[in-house]
Amino acid sequence: MQNSYFKIIPLKDHQLKEASLVVKKCWQENYKGIFPPDQLAKLDERIWQQAMGSTGRHNLIALVGNKIVGLISYGVPLQIGKFPKDYGELMSIYVLTKYHEKGIGTALMQEAMQGLVRLGYSHAALWVEEENQSAIKFYKRKGWQKTGKYQKQIILGQKVNLLQYQK
Numbered sequence: 001m002q003n004s005y006f007k008i009i010p011l012k013d014h015q016l017k018e019a020s021l022v023v024k025k026c027w028q029e030n031y032k033g034i035f036p037p038d039q040l041a042k043l044d045e046r047i048w049q050q051a052m053g054s055t056g057r058h059n060l061i062a063l064v065g066n067k068i069v070g071l072i073s074y075g076v077p078l079q080i081g082k083f084p085k086d087y088g089e090l091m092s093i094y095v096l097t098k099y100h101e102k103g104i105g106t107a108l109m110q111e112a113m114q115g116l117v118r119l120g121y122s123h124a125a126l127w128v129e130e131e132n133q134s135a136i137k138f139y140k141r142k143g144w145q146k147t148g149k150y151q152k153q154i155i156l157g158q159k160v161n162l163l164q165y166q167k
Contacts, residue, residue, distance in 0.1 A: 006104055008111050011059035011071065016052060018068050019061055020045035026094035034131045039156040057091065058119075060111050062104045070095035072108040074116055074124070087166065088121035093135075109142060113167075127151070127162040139165050 011019055024045040031040060052059050056076030061068045073091040077083045090112060095105045116124050126144070128135050149164040 003103070003107075005102065006062050006064050006069070006099075006107070008060050008062055008107055011052065011061045013053075015061065015068065016049045017045070019052065019059070019071050020048040022068050022071060022096060023048045023092070023094050025096060029097045030132065030134065031129075034129065034160075035156045035158055039158075051091075058112075058115055060108060060115070062095065062099075062108055064099065069099040070104045070108055072112045074112040075119065077125070083125045083166075084123070086121060087123045087125045088116035088119055090116075090124050090126040105138060106142065123166060125164055125166040127164055129155070130161045130163050136163075136165075143167055 024043050027035075027043055028040045051057070052073060057073050058075045059071060059073050062070035070093075072093040074088060075091070077087065077089040078091060083089065090109070093105060093108055093112075095108070113124060125147070126139070128139065130136075130150070144165040144167045147164045147166050151162050151164075153160055153162055
């Protein structure tokens with residue numbers, strides 16, 4: 001997908017490092033006040049490089065000029081059995097704060113949803129940290145509905161609840 005401001009393309013191997021640095025920056029911007037600042041400062045972008053390269057995961061990036069400003073990952077559910085069989089998973093979506101409200105997140109999501117259909121899924125589900133209200137508002141505006149399912153996890157040394165949404 002392309003418009004005059006940005007374009008959405010598949011992530012290539014040589015872009016993994018830059019994309020993982022964008023994810024790290026998004027975490028530092030969006031999880032301020034949710035996770036301890038010292039933990040956010042110590043994030044290691046290599047964890048996302050590894051995740052983006054995992055089997056069954058598809059990654060798209062948003063470019064403004066030649067700069068990666070956002071990305072989305074989708075595909076085969078990471079936790080088989082947590083979703084019905086006809087559900088693919090939206091694993092992550094990140095857009096740098098400076099580029100919010102420009103249609104980039106919406107375009108990334110539309111492309112990922114089309115990708116899930118091409119993979120044979122008729123529905124999608126995702127997990128979101130319950131205190132990430134900006135993400136929850138975005139998902140609700142895009143028609144995602146809370147399922148009532150949740151899982152407890154420890155992220156950056158802190159107990160959190162992840163809420164499941166579906167579409």
